[in-house]
Amino acid sequence: MATGHGHDDHHHGPAKGITRWLYTTNHKDIGTMYLVFSLAMFLLGGTFALVIRAELFQPGLQFVTPNFFNQMTTMHGLVMVFGAVMPAFVGLANWMIPMMIGAPDMALPRMNNWSFWILPFAFLMLSSTLFMDSGAPNFGWTFYAPLSTTYAPSSVTFFIFAVHMMGVSSIMGSINIIATIQNLRAPGMTYMKMPLFVWTWLITAYLLLAVMPVLAGVVTMMLFDIHFGTSFFSAAGGGDPVLFQHVFWFFGHPEVYIMILPAFGVVSEIVSTFSRKRLFGYDSMVYATSSIAFLSFIVWAHHMFTTGMPLAGELFFMYATMLIAVPTGVKVFNWIATMFKGSISFETPMLFAIAFVVLFTMGGFTGLMLAISPADFQYQDTYFVVAHFHYVLVPGAVFSIMAATYYWLPKWTGNMYDENLGRLHFWLSFIGINVLFFPQHFLGLAGMPRRIPDYALQFADFNMLSSIGAFIFGFSQLLFVFIVIKAARGGKKATAEVWDGSHGLEWTVPSPAPYHTFSTPPVIK
Amino acid sequence: MAEADTHQRSLGRQAAKLALYALGMFGFGFLLVPLYDVFCEVTGLNGKTGGKYQYEQAQASVDESRAVTMQFTANNNAAMPWEVRPMQHQVTFHPGELVQVTFYARNPTGQRMVAQAVPSVVPFKSADYLHKTECFCFTQQILDAGEAVEMPLIFFVDRALPADVSKMTLSYTLFDVTQNFAAKGKALSAN
Incomplete structure (x- = not known):
């Protein structure tokens, strides 16, 4: 067995030392690496956010120069979207999908290893721009041309290649997830018996496959405009800067659903478990998710209402956008119906899931307000937009990732996390997030523009409040790190089922889940 | 196996x-x-106008029943230092009638520079009906230090112009393309 390292040898444990992590093709190891990486990026992106909020604590310039402030908003967005939220969901997919469908591993384990190991290098390259003479990218995470081409710092080329690498990683990851779900389901696991988390990820993977190449395309065009004299986005050479926005948002809008669909899956699992009921309206959940995915491709120009579209365009994108509220509403009502008359208990995952349902819905409503084209002319580029997308991304995507972590942590580590500390973490986060983002609605409606390091005196009180919330939320995440480490090191032993109302294949294997599970597929009746 | x-x-x-x-x-x-x-x-989105148009007397009979006013404006993009302006601020004419106007440009810097003018017309829906038979925007303008030039624009508006359009604005933005020009060693062509 000394050389028994091939991946077709199913009876050995993990290798020892660093090579275990470098060479591993095990879906659980890779899932863990994705999750740890994502946590590190969450803390890094959070640090950037705290620099922003510290500067905005009071009017005037206190700590940073306007240019560095712009670098912070840009890097915060990029790191959180591509480094924290997306890899976290891929990590959850790696860990849970094979165990949920009764597969021994991911379909393409070697590629799985590559998809992960590209990421740290991509972000190392992106972060290294902070130490360059030109400074980091400062044109916002949406990197509109010509700000990101003609007027970009020279570090933009590093940014472009980092985006290429993230794209390759995501595409390989999604190919793997699709191949796994479509080929490795245990006998009897039909599509309509798959857990909702698997369903939402299948659809997300197709979205990723469709739009990440478009993102790679748009940064490639930038690269050519900057270095090879083409004029895709330069009006002087016959190009059009507005074209950039169209291509970017053709990627960008499905991207926001990429960050929220797996969250829907997670919340569906958790709400059903802690209500001790089957998920209400499983079929409608599947169809609603598919409709949202379809609609996400035909609404992109609602990000561009003020670019001078023809009236017909404004109307089409307004109505198409509002249509998304229908399948999303189906989901929200299904979660509520699942909880209705359920025997609910409020463990930490359930607290995060309920907060998700409430706060995500609020973010959805402000989204509807922004969708109203005539009103959007006032909201465009104000803190109202910032409040809106942070409500769907932080208590939306991020809360669902935390809920998922608490929910499956006992399965991963074999130990229960500290429930009291978990609840404390929840309440600190919940209060912190609302103090942080709720006042930003008012700031935006009163006209405070986003991405500006200074502001008029009338905005001072709400900004101070918002910054206080930011520091409460930010530092309470250290508690989260502590709870996770504590559970990984020991604690009350978890049973195989872990939760009272748990259902699904992942709860039939012991806790912690053995290094290899379902080497022979289970039979689903 | x-x-x-x-x-x-x-x-x-x-x-x-x-x-x-x-x-x-x-x-x-x-x-x-x-x-x-x-x-x-x-x-006609973005008010993009078409390229060089061949004027044929036959197709362009003049519609004397209505008049259209065209206003002109010219601006510099970002760091472009040229002085640029239309020499007539507006003209009124009939659809189908050939109109000539001139724009003035001067390079006040100490260097030889190359400029590209990019046109845009509002209302957007009228863009398709504006036909230019000669325009300084079809080529690039090369001006030596301190040199000035009067640039011609000859156009007509199609008779099929929607009835509710009576006033149009044609705008030119001047871009500094000296570096692109030097890099390619030849003229770039835009419309």
Whole structure:
């Protein structure tokens, strides 16, 4: 067995030392690496956010120069979207999908290893721009041309290649997830018996496959405009800067659903478990998710209402956008119906899931307000937009990732996390997030523009409040790190089922889940 | 074992198919560029005007029953230091009538510079009906230090111009393309 390292040898444990992590093709190891990486990026992106909020604590310039402030908003967005939220969901997919469908591993384990190991290098390259003479990218995470081409710092080329690498990683990851779900389901696991988390990820993977190449395309065009004299986005050479926005948002809008669909899956699992009921309206959940995915491709120009579209365009994108509220509403009502008359208990995952349902819905409503084209002319580029997308991304995507972590942590580590500390973490986060983002609605409606390091005196009180919330939320995440480490090191032993109302294949294997599970597929009746 | 082999092969085939799909979407991203141009041309979006138009007396009989006013404006892009302005601020004419106006440009810097003018017309829906037979925007302007030039623009407006359009604004933005020009060693052509 000394050389028994091939991946077709199913009876050995993990290798020892660093090579275990470098060479591993095990879906659980890779899932863990994705999750740890994502946590590190969450803390890094959070640090950037705290620099922003510290500067905005009071009017005037206190700590940073306007240019560095712009670098912070840009890097915060990029790191959180591509480094924290997306890899976290891929990590959850790696860990849970094979165990949920009764597969021994991911379909393409070697590629799985590559998809992960590209990421740290991509972000190392992106972060290294902070130490360059030109400074980091400062044109916002949406990197509109010509700000990101003609007027970009020279570090933009590093940014472009980092985006290429993230794209390759995501595409390989999604190919793997699709191949796994479509080929490795245990006998009897039909599509309509798959857990909702698997369903939402299948659809997300197709979205990723469709739009990440478009993102790679748009940064490639930038690269050519900057270095090879083409004029895709330069009006002087016959190009059009507005074209950039169209291509970017053709990627960008499905991207926001990429960050929220797996969250829907997670919340569906958790709400059903802690209500001790089957998920209400499983079929409608599947169809609603598919409709949202379809609609996400035909609404992109609602990000561009003020670019001078023809009236017909404004109307089409307004109505198409509002249509998304229908399948999303189906989901929200299904979660509520699942909880209705359920025997609910409020463990930490359930607290995060309920907060998700409430706060995500609020973010959805402000989204509807922004969708109203005539009103959007006032909201465009104000803190109202910032409040809106942070409500769907932080208590939306991020809360669902935390809920998922608490929910499956006992399965991963074999130990229960500290429930009291978990609840404390929840309440600190919940209060912190609302103090942080709720006042930003008012700031935006009163006209405070986003991405500006200074502001008029009338905005001072709400900004101070918002910054206080930011520091409460930010530092309470250290508690989260502590709870996770504590559970990984020991604690009350978890049973195989872990939760009272748990259902699904992942709860039939012991806790912690053995290094290899379902080497022979289970039979689903 | 044979079964496992075919299984592996079918997985490989599917992965290849999905990768091909991703590659196709990469191509689609680039396809959006010409698609966008076609879309803008069809809808007149962004007020893009067409290229050089051949004026034929026969097709352009003058519609004396109504008059259209065209206003002119010229601006510099970002750091462009030239002095630029239309020499007439507006003209009134009949659809189908050939109109000539001039723009003035001066290079006040100490260097030889190359400029490209980019046109845009509002209302957008009238863009398709503006036909330019001669325009300084068809080529680039090369001016030596301190040199000034009067640049001609000859156009007519199609008789088919929608009835509710009586006033149009044609704007030119001047871009500094000295560096591109030097890099390519030849003229770039825009409209």
